[in-house]
Amino acid sequence: MCTPGSIPVFESISAADFRSTIQPTRRPAILRGMPVGPCVPAWADLEHLKRHTPNGPVRIHVTTHAHMDFRRKNFQYGTLDFHTLLERASRDPEEAITEPFIDPRELYYLRSVSLDPRSRETVRLERDFPDLAHEFRLPEFFPPDRFFSSVLRVSSPGVRVWTHYDVLDNVYVQVVGRKRAVMWAPSDALNLYLDGDKSRVVDIDQPDLAAFPKFAQATPFEGWLEPGDILFIPAMWFHNMTARDFGVAVNVFWQNLDQGLYDRKDPYGNRDLLPGAKALRMLDNVMKQLEELPEDLKDFYGRQLIARIEKKCLLNEKCPE
Structure with missing residues (x-):
């Protein structure tokens, strides 16, 4: 296996420094000590989250496997009221659920989409969770006209989302809980056994090298996100995220290239460049x-x-x- 590297950590830099010295390198970075608003530590209070969010239905992943596998579909989709999701995802993993979808100790993952099922617009935190948006601040990493979407993410402890890449530059702002991030450069694409935008290697810590021998040649970069940390994820960098604790995060995407290169009919920002x-x-x-x-x-x-x-x-x- 290649020797893993560390995702570099930058303390209390300015947004201007990010734009001039970090983003142009096209390499990931953890930005620590940057102003993200009163969401840290306010959102760590479950009752505060409930008071500042609508209790509408949200579409979620439900699984009994911490490592979710997009190919074998070891999860199912379900719908819960948002406050019920918060209660279930933040509970002790050993605590049984009385009315589960599939198992009393199931786990949950939310990548928010528009709360209006008829909407084909990109998801925006300020539209679907306006009271939360008032407490969240993002430094001026990009021009406002380049903004694409802001996604609220909620996860049970231990949930790992499969390795994939995004076609947009984005920042992952960890607000509640800790999260492990493992990343690979775009040049490692041939070693990650891609199926579309996702890697077929599910267990990155104990990979099946008989089935995926080239994975041993891939060079991972690893870092830990604490509440308030911002992870810069350059477009096309592969990333694998694992929640150490109950987690709440905001993922903000923007179009860093000429806007004509992106599919205008793509509300999720995950279709390949034209x-x-x-x-x-x-x-x-x-x-x-x-x-x-x-x-x-x-x-x-x-x-x-x-x-x-x-x-x-x-x-x-x-x-x-």
């Missing part, structure tokens, strides 16, 4: 053409394609042999 999506569709067509050939020749021309792609792309060196 040129990339077009290239992938073209490659699918190329592979379809090879289906007419015998297996050995299909293999040969497939390797030719790989050689051409490698020649055009600058792949960083990983672990030495």
